[in-house]
Amino acid sequence: MKKEIDAAIQEVIDSSSFINGPQVKTFCSHLEEYMNAPYIIPCGNGTDALLLALRASDIQQGDEVILPAFTYIAAVEMVASLGVTPVLVDVYPDTFNMNTEHLEQAISRQTKAIIPVHLFGQSCNMEPVMKIAEKYKLKVIEDNAQSLGADYTFSDGTVKKTGTIGHIGTLSFFPSKPLACYGDGGAVITSDATLAERIRMIANHGQTQKYHHKTIGCNSRLDTIQAAILDVKLKYINSFTDARRKVAGDYDRTLSSLPELKIPTSSPFSTHIYHQYTIRVKNGRRDALQAFLKEQNIPTMIYYPLPVHEQEAYKWVARTSGTVSNAASLCKEVLSLPIHTEMTDETQRFIIENIIRFFRK
Ligand SMILES: Cc1ncc(COP(=O)(O)O)c(C=O)c1O
Numbered sequence: 001m002k003k004e005i006d007a008a009i010q011e012v013i014d015s016s017s018f019i020n021g022p023q024v025k026t027f028c029s030h031l032e033e034y035m036n037a038p039y040i041i042p043c044g045n046g047t048d049a050l051l052l053a054l055r056a057s058d059i060q061q062g063d064e065v066i067l068p069a070f071t072y073i074a075a076v077e078m079v080a081s082l083g084v085t086p087v088l089v090d091v092y093p094d095t096f097n098m099n100t101e102h103l104e105q106a107i108s109r110q111t112k113a114i115i116p117v118h119l120f121g122q123s124c125n126m127e128p129v130m131k132i133a134e135k136y137k138l139k140v141i142e143d144n145a146q147s148l149g150a151d152y153t154f155s156d157g158t159v160k161k162t163g164t165i166g167h168i169g170t171l172s173f174f175p176s177k178p179l180a181c182y183g184d185g186g187a188v189i190t191s192d193a194t195l196a197e198r199i200r201m202i203a204n205h206g207q208t209q210k211y212h213h214k215t216i217g218c219n220s221r222l223d224t225i226q227a228a229i230l231d232v233k234l235k236y237i238n239s240f241t242d243a244r245r246k247v248a249g250d251y252d253r254t255l256s257s258l259p260e261l262k263i264p265t266s267s268p269f270s271t272h273i274y275h276q277y278t279i280r281v282k283n284g285r286r287d288a289l290q291a292f293l294k295e296q297n298i299p300t301m302i303y304y305p306l307p308v309h310e311q312e313a314y315k316w317v318a319r320t321s322g323t324v325s326n327a328a329s330l331c332k333e334v335l336s337l338p339i340h341t342e343m344t345d346e347t348q349r350f351i352i353e354n355i356i357r358f359f360r361k
Contacts, residue, residue, distance in 0.1 A: 001232055008228040021224030027231040031187065034234060037164045039196035041188045042222035043203050046145040046172025049186040050078040050115075052220065053168040056188075056198040057113060057139045059084055064110040068098040069307045069320060069327035071117045075143045076308050076318060079115070086318040087111070088308050093326045094265035096120060096278065096334075100128040106321035107132075113139040118147035118162045120278050120303075120336075121178070121244075123270035126152050126165045133166075140166030144189075146275040148178045149241050153269050162270075163189045168199075173222075173230055178275055179237055181226040243341040244274040247348060251277055251337060254352045258359050260285060276303060280333040290335055292358045298351050301336045 028040045043049050061083030067076055069088035076086045089102040096119045114133055116124035133140045144163030148171055153159050163169030173185030188199050201208050206217025256263050262280040266272045281289050290300050307327040309320050
């Protein structure tokens with residue numbers, strides 16, 4: 001893509017339209033087409049997208065929002081930054097996504113929203129989430145930073161892209177994300193015209209007319225250069241997913257017979273785009289495996305080493321609902337193996353051989 005991307009960047013530089021250039025609109029309309037979503041509002045990054053979603057939903061100090069206890073911190077952080085209490089529920093140990101059977105018991109009079117985070121590339125079970133949200137009149141904000149491109153299938157056969165099922169969805173275009181730019185970038189997705197207008201207004205200093213501020217806003221924009229890069233990459237998004245699925249399939253085939261290791265589980269209702277390939281290592285051997293692979297120059301990551309309620313910043317801010325023991329034990333077992341669109345068979349063979357060697361030691 002280098003030629004295409006270089007040309008797209010050069011075009012922005014030549015035009016000097018660095019802010020709100022035409023490429024921003026073009027990219028958003030192409031993404032709307034891809035997601036089958038009527039409104040995509042660009043913004044500065046995935047964390048801003050979450051803040052905009054919360055602000056537009058009128059979630060305020062004293063309210064509560066339900067989130068998974070095992071997750072990336074951004075959604076919890078934005079909830080807490082508004083003086084709103086994050087209420088944490090457990091996750092399923094096999095898919096790592098929010099346990100929807102625990103949702104109802106987490107609801108109180110203060111609950112205003114649920115934020116399902118589609119972790120590692122596959123969807124939370126959205127049908128029960130939407131049913132519960134409807135019953136209790138709650139907003140659903142999908143944190144789709146890690147799963148752009150995944151499809152969720154409802155029990156009646158309807159298929160929707162993750163991020164387009166709830167009232168609002170959020171995206172990050174951080175360089176490691178499924179659709180990645182050359183810096184920071186994000187977007188908010190909604191099918192509600194009023195919400196879309198509000199999100200756009202908050203992201204633009206709370207104004208719809210220049211220098212007339214209706215609400216307290218912020219400044220969160222997607223740079224034209226980033227939009228131009230994303231517009232090129234969007235054309236290839238399905239091939240990126242195919243490439244990661246091939247890597248995941250090869251790991252599955254070669255690692256599934258190792259008894260001390262659990263390969264990722266795919267949910268029956270979701271496709272998996274393998275943003276991460278996260279295994280679970282049993283018998284307390286995760287850190288030893290990571291150290292062994294590091295010695296062979298094989299990088300791995302622990303997403304995430306602590307559940308939210310054990311984080312210093314959130315210990316006294318967040319509240320857990322029911323048991324969150326899966327979240328706690330996953331933090332001791334998970335290990336994300338290298339996965340990306342340019343992985344060669346040779347590199348992957350080297351990784352796999354070393355994992356097998358560790359367990360045979
Ligand atoms: C699940 C999730 N939500 C939100 C974010 C925040 O995105 P950004 O880094 O663009 O602010 C990330 C990024 O790592 C993420 O993984």
